Amino acid sequence: xxxxxxxxxxxxxxxxxxxxxxxxxxxxxxxxxxxxxxxxxxxxxxxxxxxxxxxxxxxxxxxxxxxxxxxxxxxxxxxxxxxxxxxxxxxxxxxxxxxxxxxxxxxxxxxxxxxxxxxxxxxxxxxxxxxxxxxxxxxxxxxxxxxxxxxxxxxxxxxxxxxxxxxxxxxxxxxxxxxxxxxxxxxxxxxxxxxxxxxxxxxxxxxxxxxxxxxxxxxxxxxxxxxxxxxxxxxxxxxxxxxxxxxxxxxxxxxxxxxxxxxxxxxxxxxxxxxxxxxxxxxxxxxxxxxxxxxxxxxxxxxxxxxxxxxxxxxxxxxxxxxxxxxxxxxxxxxxxxxxxxxxxxxxxxxxxxxxxxxxxxxxxxxxxxxxxxxxxxxxxxxxxxxxxxxxxxxxxxxxxxxxxxxxxxxxxxxxxxxxxxxxxxxxxxxxxxxxxxxxxxxxxxxxxxxxxxxxxxxxxxxxxxxxxxxxxxxxxxxxxxxxxxx
Amino acid sequence: xxxxxxxxxxxxxxxxxxxxxxxxxxxxxxxxxxxxxxxxxxxxxxxxxxxxxxxxxxxxxxxxxxxxxxxxxxxxxxxxxxxxxxxxxxxxxxxxxxxxxxxxxxxxxxxxxxxxxxxxxxxxxxxxxxxxxxxxxxxxxxxxxxxxxxxxxxxxxxxxxxxxxxxxxxxxxxxxxxxxxxxxxxxxxxxxxxx
Numbered sequence: 001x002x003x004x005x006x007x008x009x010x011x012x013x014x015x016x017x018x019x020x021x022x023x024x025x026x027x028x029x030x031x032x033x034x035x036x037x038x039x040x041x042x043x044x045x046x047x048x049x050x051x052x053x054x055x056x057x058x059x060x061x062x063x064x065x066x067x068x069x070x071x072x073x074x075x076x077x078x079x080x081x082x083x084x085x086x087x088x089x090x091x092x093x094x095x096x097x098x099x100x101x102x103x104x105x106x107x108x109x110x111x112x113x114x115x116x117x118x119x120x121x122x123x124x125x126x127x128x129x130x131x132x133x134x135x136x137x138x139x140x141x142x143x144x145x146x147x148x149x150x151x152x153x154x155x156x157x158x159x160x161x162x163x164x165x166x167x168x169x170x171x172x173x174x175x176x177x178x179x180x181x182x183x184x185x186x187x188x189x190x191x192x193x194x195x196x197x198x199x200x201x202x203x204x205x206x207x208x209x210x211x212x213x214x215x216x217x218x219x220x221x222x223x224x225x226x227x228x229x230x231x232x233x234x235x236x237x238x239x240x241x242x243x244x245x246x247x248x249x250x251x252x253x254x255x256x257x258x259x260x261x262x263x264x265x266x267x268x269x270x271x272x273x274x275x276x277x278x279x280x281x282x283x284x285x286x287x288x289x290x291x292x293x294x295x296x297x298x299x300x301x302x303x304x305x306x307x308x309x310x311x312x313x314x315x316x317x318x319x320x321x322x323x324x325x326x327x328x329x330x331x332x333x334x335x336x337x338x339x340x341x342x343x344x345x346x347x348x349x350x351x352x353x354x355x356x357x358x359x360x361x362x363x364x365x366x367x368x369x370x371x372x373x374x375x376x377x378x379x380x381x382x383x384x385x386x387x388x389x390x391x392x393x394x395x396x397x398x399x400x401x402x403x404x405x406x407x408x409x410x411x412x413x414x415x416x417x418x419x420x421x422x423x424x425x426x427x428x429x430x431x432x433x434x435x436x437x438x439x440x441x442x443x444x445x446x447x448x449x450x451x452x453x454x455x456x457x458x459x460x461x462x463x464x465x466x467x468x469x470x471x472x473x474x475x476x477x478x479x480x481x482x483x484x485x486x487x
Numbered sequence: 488x489x490x491x492x493x494x495x496x497x498x499x500x501x502x503x504x505x506x507x508x509x510x511x512x513x514x515x516x517x518x519x520x521x522x523x524x525x526x527x528x529x530x531x532x533x534x535x536x537x538x539x540x541x542x543x544x545x546x547x548x549x550x551x552x553x554x555x556x557x558x559x560x561x562x563x564x565x566x567x568x569x570x571x572x573x574x575x576x577x578x579x580x581x582x583x584x585x586x587x588x589x590x591x592x593x594x595x596x597x598x599x600x601x602x603x604x605x606x607x608x609x610x611x612x613x614x615x616x617x618x619x620x621x622x623x624x625x626x627x628x629x630x631x632x633x634x635x636x637x638x639x640x641x642x643x644x645x646x647x648x649x650x651x652x653x654x655x656x657x658x659x660x661x662x663x664x665x666x667x668x669x670x671x672x673x674x675x676x677x678x679x680x681x682x
Contacts, residue, residue: 009602029629030669080559102596102598105641105642106596106598106641106652106654107642107643237559238670317595320540320595321587321595323540333665334584334587334588336665337580337581337584337665337668338581338584339670340665340669340672341577341578341580341668343609343669343672344574344577344672344675346673347672347675347676347679348574348611348675349611350679351675351678351679351682352611352612352613352615354682355570355571355612356570356674356675356678357570358569358570359569360567360568360569361567361568361569361572361573361671361674362567362568362570362573362576362667362670362671362674363566363567363568364565364566364568364662364663365547365548365563365565365566365662366498366503366564366565366566366635367501367502367503367563367636368499368501368546368562368563368564369561369562369563369564374591427565428567431577457564458564459564459565459566459567461567484566486565487561487565
């Protein structure tokens with residue numbers, strides 16, 4: 001059932017988040033907490049989940065906010081403050097008061113949703129009535145904007161010329177007057193304050209709207225994506241869609257305006273000008289002893305830059321992603337791989353009680369066989385050392401003990417050659433098979449040498465659970481872990 | 488004088504893959520000198536797989552031709568995966584596909600906690616009475632895939648090890664390719680018929 005827009009306000013689920021938050025019984029908590037942590041003092045557009053949860057837990061404890069049980073709230077009895085805070089944050093994300101996303105480092109981050117930004121600003125404008133309402137500067141702004149609009153869209157060159165002439169004579173008149181009187185008319189204090197207020201308000205509005213811009217990009221992306229997913233497109237059509245996706249995103253009115261803004265912001269000259277102007281404005285305010293009570297504008301450039309970059313990044317991420325999902329080869333590959341995975345899943349369930357035990361069930365191409373300084377490699381070599389217990393197999397009273405420390409040298413190169421000769425025909429081979437093919441000449445030391453070859457290369461496996469018995473001759477036997485050499 | 492792209496070559500040899508987001512400096516060097524780097528590895532019979540869409544570069548070593556009288560040695564070692572390890576790889580690949588094709592996901596990267604990884608794969612294994620051993624085994628599997636560069640630990644949960652967070656690397660898609668999926672399915676089918 002579809003409701004006309006305002007009728008939707010009656011429905012608890014359909015009302016926009018902005019209205020829902022005002023109606024909810026936790027409105028005071030949400031508005032107060034979010035205002036304090038995102039907007040008041042130093043403006044912070046992004047807050048880490050861990051940090052925010054900590055703040056909220058403190059806030060709840062300080063003000064002893066308890067769940068309102070009769071309002072059908074989440075059962076919070078017996079939960080610690082930290083647990084309650086985490087739960088509330090999740091709840092707020094679900095209700096659309098906060099966004100939750102994972103940043104490049106994989107940490108969870110929150111921002112306000114555009115709806116909440118608007119609500120908080122509105123509430124603030126209700127609570128903080130400006131000391132006076134400046135009407136003059138805003139009227140002049142309107143006049144100025146209209147003038148720009150008319151002048152810059154008329155294509156009659158003669159009209160433009162006449163306009164420029166008019167401006168020049170006005171300038172000339174001002175110059176003449178200045179030379180005569182040698183005094184400048186400056187803004188009165190009220191005029192300065194009024195303009196400062198307007199600029200500050202516009203700048204705040206701009207930052208708030210970034211969130212909206214980002215959301216809109218997302219919506220456009222989703223629409224394009226749905227379009228392609230919905231209908232069975234011909235191959236050509238699909239390719240066309242993918243090629244257009246980026247352009248479409250960029251050529252929307254919003255995309256173009258944002259791109260132009262970002263260009264301005266990143267132009268070093270304009271950045272320097274903005275910085276200089278902001279500095280001058282604050283010097284002026286101090287000189288005149290005007291209290292602004294609002295330092296927001298001082299940091300306007302880093303704010304704009306940080307937020308702008310975020311929108312820009314997300315724009316490109318979306319565009320790249322769109323291109324990727326829409327590319328035809330990708331679509332085909334995805335379909336194929338999902339079909340295969342589907343079959344694998346079914347079989348994996350079927351063999352659950354008897355899973356394959358082959359230690360090398362699937363062989364992949366790994367990295368280069370270079371020794372690197374990475375600690376994982378070093379650790380691994382030490383872990384897979386040979387079990388010294390093998391030595392205990394020989395009976396201590398046996399004079400043959402000498403054989404263990406005999407000066408005869410076991411030539412590891414020969415052993416390695418034995419292994420690789422067999423590996424030429426097979427992808428993997430057990431030590432047992434190696435010994436069967438090339439008999440042991442030096443008994444235990446030779447076994448240990450084989451073991452150390454295996455331990456020194458991570459591609460070979462030593463399976464300590466499985467023991468093999470080797471014949472050392474003279475009726476002596478030796479138990480040794482199963483070793484599997486792999487290519 | 489070493490070539491200006493020497494470090495890129497060394498990086499490619501030393502690591503599983505070079506990522507644009509993890510190592511911007513070398514990635515940019517690679518973009519500048521792509522042709523030269525390719526040529527260098529071509530001499531060794533290796534191929535540079537540069538995937539801009541997924542943002543990684545890695546080396547592959549195709550099998551030498553049968554009639555090659557002096558085939559080069561293998562430089563890339565082969566990594567044996569047990570059934571369980573390979574199965575987690577397959578499950579992760581499916582997850583990556585899901586993540587990529589969702590129009591909602593904010594980050595191009597897929598992050599998962601150890602707990603989430605376990606949840607994805609544990610239903611394929613018979614639960615053992617010894618729950619602790621079972622969990623350890625799953626953790627060991629995750630560990631092994633991390634060693635092979637399919638997962639990258641991005642946040643270590645010292646207090647809550649289960650909250651240790653990993654990034655599932657797009658490299659996984661290249662390594663567990665369509666051919667490898669088919670091979671896995673084939674082997675599993677044979678196994679299922681033999682038991």
